[in-house]
Amino acid sequence: MFTNNDINFDALKRKAYNGRWATIEEGVIPLTAADPDFRTAPEIEQGIIEYIKDGYLSYGPFSGLPEFKKNVAGHFNAEKHGSFTPENVLAVNSAAQGMFLIASYVLKPGDEAIILDPVDFLFKRSVEAAGGTVRLCPVDHITGAIDFEKLVELINPKTKLISICNPHNPLGKVYSKEVLKKISEIASAHDLWVMSDEIWSDIVYDDQEFHTYSSVSEQAKKKSFTVYGFSKSFGIAGLRIGAVLCNDQEILEDFTEKSNFNSTIEGVSTLSQIAGSVALERAKPWYKEFLNHLQQNRDLAFNILSRSEILSPNLPEATFVLFPKIKNNLTSDEFTRHVLQHGKVAVVPGSERWFGKGAEGHIRICFSTSREILEEGLDRIIKNF
Structure with missing residues (x-):
């Protein structure tokens, strides 16, 4: 194959x-x-064909199709130690869009965000697009280890967000539950948001366990967003389909409202959501x-x-x-x-x-x-x- x-x-x-x-x-x-x-x-191809056979491509619910939200939540709960309900999931136009929306929601012009160095360029771009300032926290090029001493040093009154990439692109590091818990303790102590980009979380080798960030502690659940997408594990990048997950329903509803996903201004192609849903259900x-x-x-x-x-x-x-x-x-x-x-x-x-x-x-x-x-x-x- x-x-x-x-x-x-x-x-x-x-x-x-x-x-x-x-x-x-x-x-x-x-x-x-x-x-x-x-x-x-082939299951994804067939799922798309089945969906359009009756000739209807109507509006979907603004926050995402029920089957899409259910399958994403179920996937995280079964494979990544998550504790999400379907209502904790918002369909977005790719993981990349999710990152930009989160930065815009959390940051005001002049606020600071800590990102890893090196890391994919979208982390920096999303912060700067929101008017924020980037602070770089070094990561060991071989082990992927985060310099926690430097991370704490970077925090000041302007700091609002810590963004992590797990698994890490481009180093391929999977951060353990213990490491993620340490991040959550630091974030909680300084009342910071955490964004965890987990688009690579399906491509993990040697049967290594993966923990979604919000699962590692109660602090991690309270003030965090998780980003997910289908382009890596299922090869549907052109459909631009992803999800933002958040355990706090009030926060996600506010995020949905402020990101204009409660009207036809935003929203995601139903066909793309069907492809993502079928991927998790059948592929x-x-x-x-x-x-x-x-x-x-x-x-x-x-x-x-x-x-x-x-x-x-x-x-x-x-x-x-x-x-x-x-x-x-x-x-x-x-x-x-x-x-x-x-x-x-x-x-x-x-x-x-x-x-x-x-x-x-x-x-x-x-x-x-x-x-x-x-x-x-x-x-x-x-x-x-």
């Missing part, structure tokens, strides 16, 4: 944008945006095979790069990206340009633009493709130095 023969390259070259097959020149292998090369689960067997394939690709990529003299890889506990350190003296941008020009492989540079100041000296490699494509891409990178 996840071999090279299962990839429709013609379709990818027509449809896979965001630095991938549809945007690169012929002959280049894109190991860039975190988006699978495989078609989505788990497909997803488990996909996860098994990804773990094999992770191990393969780690072993290949470990033997190379140009990159020193990390072994991610989650996600389908590697974040190896560059061994020669090239900057992240120089390395990326070199492998594109000489090896015909596209990767993401560990530059400030994409991951923050702490990312320099690394590149990010996406491995959600076939074994054959991955091996060829890594071979080209290694041979062209």
Whole structure:
């Protein structure tokens, strides 16, 4: 199901944008945006077809379809130690939109938010879009460990929000219940909001346990938002479907109102919600095979790069990206340009633009493709130095 023969390259070259097959020149292998090369689960395709068979695409409830909210809550409760009701779920147009809405809800111009460094660029962008100021908390590039001493030092009267990425993009770290509890204690002591981006929480390896942030303590439940999406685990990025979860119903209702989700100004495509709902209800067997394939690709990529003299890889506990350190003296941008020009492989540079100041000296490699494509891409990178 996840071999090279299962990839429709013609379709990818027509449809896979965001630095991938549809945007690169012929002959280049894109190991860039975190988006699978495989078609989505047949159950999802069938679910969309079934929904539109009667020819009606009417308005849905502003906060989300009942089946979508029920399935998201059930998924978190069964797989991530959550304690959500369907009413604790708001359907949003992608996890990314959820992050921006939360920042706008929590922050006023001049307020400060603490984010991890390095981390995906959307954390910084969402804070700045709300008029907030970003403060960076260092994360160990190998272990993913948070510098808690620095985190506490960064807190001042202007601080309103701590944003975490769990599992962490691009380091692939899964934060334990104990670590999350420590964050909740710090946040509670200073009356801070916490946003936990958990879009990668389905892609966790070696049967490692995952705890959604709000599950780790009563403090964590009281003043937090969780962000979730379907683009990584189910390959439906183009449908732009995600969810914001919050255990405090009054807070979520206020958030829904202030985010304009109580009218037709906002709201999410019902077709996208059906795809997400069906994914959780019927496509788990497909997803488990996909996860098994990804773990094999992770191990393969780690072993290949470990033997190379140009990159020193990390072994991610989650996600389908590697974040190896560059061994020669090239900057992240120089390395990326070199492998594109000489090896015909596209990767993401560990530059400030994409991951923050702490990312320099690394590149990010996406491995959600076939074994054959991955091996060829890594071979080209290694041979062209």
